[in-house]
Amino acid sequence: MILEGELAPGERLNERALGERLGISRTPLREALRILASESLVRVEPNRGAIVAPIDRADIEATFEVLAALEGLAGELAATRISDAELAEIKALHFEMRAHHARGDRAAYFAANQSIHARIARAGGNDVLGETFERLNARVKRVRYAANLSRARWDKAVDEHDRIIAALEARNGPALRAILESHLAGKRESVLAAFATGRPAEAYD
Amino acid sequence: MILEGELAPGERLNERALGERLGISRTPLREALRILASESLVRVEPNRGAIVAPIDRADIEATFEVLAALEGLAGELAATRISDAELAEIKALHFEMRAHHARGDRAAYFAANQSIHARIARAGGNDVLGETFERLNARVKRVRYAANLSRARWDKAVDEHDRIIAALEARNGPALRAILESHLAGKRESVLAAFATGRPAEAYD
DNA sequence: TATGTCGCTTTGGTATACCAAATTGAGATA
DNA sequence: TATCTCAATTTGGTATACCAAAGCGACATA
Numbered sequence A, B: 001m002i003l004e005g006e007l008a009p010g011e012r013l014n015e016r017a018l019g020e021r022l023g024i025s026r027t028p029l030r031e032a033l034r035i036l037a038s039e040s041l042v043r044v045e046p047n048r049g050a051i052v053a054p055i056d057r058a059d060i061e062a063t064f065e066v067l068a069a070l071e072g073l074a075g076e077l078a079a080t081r082i083s084d085a086e087l088a089e090i091k092a093l094h095f096e097m098r099a100h101h102a103r104g105d106r107a108a109y110f111a112a113n114q115s116i117h118a119r120i121a122r123a124g125g126n127d128v129l130g131e132t133f134e135r136l137n138a139r140v141k142r143v144r145y146a147a148n149l150s151r152a153r154w155d156k157a158v159d160e161h162d163r164i165i166a167a168l169e170a171r172n173g174p175a176l177r178a179i180l181e182s183h184l185a186g187k188r189e190s191v192l193a194a195f196a197t198g199r200p201a202e203a204y205d
Numbered sequence C: 001t002a003t004g005t006c007g008c009t010t011t012g013g014t015a016t017a018c019c020a021a022a023t024t025g026a027g028a029t030a
Numbered sequence D: 001t002a003t004c005t006c007a008a009t010t011t012g013g014t015a016t017a018c019c020a021a022a023g024c025g026a027c028a029t030a
Helices: A015-022 A026-038 A057-081 A084-103 A106-123 A127-144 A151-169 A173-196 B015-022 B026-038 B057-081 B084-103 B106-123 B127-144 B151-169 B173-196
Strands: A042-045 A049-052 B042-045 B049-052
Touching: A015 A026, A026 A042, A026 A049, A026 B026, A057 A106, A057 A127, A057 A151, A057 A173, A057 B057, A057 B127, A084 A106, A084 A151, A106 A127, A106 A151, A127 A173, A127 B057, A127 B127, A151 A173, B015 B026, B026 B042, B026 B049, B057 B106, B057 B127, B057 B151, B057 B173, B084 B106, B084 B151, B106 B127, B106 B151, B127 B173, B151 B173
Parallel strands: none
Antiparallel strands: A042 A049, B042 B049
């Protein structure tokens, strides 16, 4: 939705003003806000209205911890259940991603990267897992862009992706789980490091 | 909410009728339905209204698979981070649960059991994990009551709980993870078995 | 008798009006 | 000058009215 980056965390969301800006009435806007609230993207305080949900260090750590567990499970499932077509598509995305990396195109890299992880999350055939993963991922998306600050970390992430693809091709579930869990742990650290240096660009969506 | 068990899965939820029955207007009712929809407890079809979300075998399998991973992580975290007070409270609940088991009081057993698992999920201090666990757990709560059909399975579950408590006291994270994961797998099997025998009582809440 | 079409009724989607709670600013008093 | 109080305005909560789309039934025709 439009809230990702266009409005600052903690900002009050005036229902009348926002509704007018979006060209819709308060009723559907409120319904949308309730949905966003249930996804922890906005926070609705009783009789106080909605604000863009702020995200703090503890939230980021906690979310990545869960994401790592979920993606680990996804990897384990995907290794045994993924179809050849899905694998081929993920490989294609992987090489596109490497191309973006080679060109230094961070935005395109990020999009391909997200797509790969989303596909792995869904490749195990567990819809609940896929949904839960994407829901939690949405909460940290705006700060994830801030990662990959250092070229070294970026290169390392790409290496890890090579290993992810290799494990997936080998249908080695336990290995894939281990790689994904440490990959996510690495992401967590770089996001936290970037987050520590005075709230970097949260607007990339 | 009142939807747990009081309305049959698949049942249409007429907004005007339901609103009158609850003594509220359509606006807040619709907001509540959207929230329930985002938790997959009801399904809202465009221009068709809301129905109580049906749950099928695949949903149950998928949800328990994710719950097992989440509770495994929770156990690993809890083993290292749980406070003495929280541990004492969980032990107290455990013995209450054993008392209910000894008396054969399934409803009370179930409540204590749920409380124990919820506390373990939160004991690791990861709020995102706790929330996610309870959200997913809510989706299968209504069918979980149907488990523990056989006395043998029930006894086995209680034994597993003894081992859970032991691992928690020993602060043995990996062991606790393993026990919880297999415990959930066992739950999944008994729920699926019960579910297979013609949709048993979904109304216990 | 069966099928297709048209219209009516039901029901969800949206806008708006009204109400109550909360916040803020001004004025008065200590 | 600072603080407390009261009132006015802002803003979220709820009810209701209106609109449009979908479902259903009846009637007509093949």
